[in-house]
Amino acid sequence: MAVAKNILDGNKNEWALLRRHKSEDIFGIQLTGGDPELITRAAEIINHQTQVDFIDLNIGCPIDAMFNAGAGSALMGKTNKLREAIQGINYVTDCPLTIKLRTGIYKNKNIAHKLLPKFDDWGVQLSTLHGRSREQRYTKLADYDYIKTCVDELGDRQMALYGNGDIFSWEEYYQKKEYSGVSGIMIGRGALIKPWIFKEIKERQNYDIQASERLEIMNEFCKFGLEHWGTDTVGVNTTRRYLCDWQSFLHRYIPIGLMEVLPQKINDRPPVYFGRNELETLMASPKASDWIKLTEKTILGPAPESFTFTPKHKANAYEG
């Protein structure tokens, strides 16, 4: 998610988000902001200066700093600004516009079903509905009953609707898709915890990925990190930090060869278990100090003694 004002200010970190990697065969840029004019101007620049296939407007981000600035999920409560931003983006760009939203701002006060038909009127091509309100964060399960209500509300309108929330197995993907009638499902944490989930969905089967193969996936990540940040001390440490960040999600995976009942659910806290080898056990550790140890098994090698890590994203916690 890139913030419109930061893009217009030429903020280096924000512009880094707009860079497309050669391996990305489809690439969208997600924008947010509190001012429709700034959002429109940022979209125009993105359309001209980046290789983008679609622009996604974020009106679901729950973070206080965004919400208080009238951006992210605050936009769900500001229909006029929302219309101006959507029509503005559509006017200045020639790529499809999509929207990412939540059920509403407050729990028990769903408003998405009222907004979605308007989005269709205003030229949005696809919306993705995360089945929780801002207030809920990650507590309670995503509400696929409500997502189904929204599908029904849209009837045979042109705009596609995707659902989002809690999908962690190919079985759940097809169950929830069929149940709610959505055109597709977006996957967030499931892809972070189990990056091969898309292959499992496509092939409708579970894969018992071994620890050595998981280490290979981490090494691939390190290779891209070093390519991007450089192989000097700063580059290696930055890559290590991002790898620890990712491990804060990856450690939640339970190898299916060790499970008594399939599939694993995203909100189930795994019992403490021993893996089939030392590496698999280390990969399951919830301790940040072990995440650093694990980075030392990758091509990054030993960490400096001064290296510490504190997870920054609350979404990796079971409580949300």
Ligand SMILES: Cc1cc2nc3c(=O)[nH]c(=O)nc-3n(C[C@H](O)[C@H](O)[C@H](O)COP(=O)(O)O)c2cc1C
């Ligand atoms: C680390 C992390 C970063 C996220 N960043 C974004 C973001 O930039 N934009 C966005 O629309 N949603 C973001 N989300 C929310 C997810 O897209 C998704 O809506 C949410 O996690 C629920 O889906 P899931 O249960 O499949 O994870 C993020 C989630 C996580 C865990």
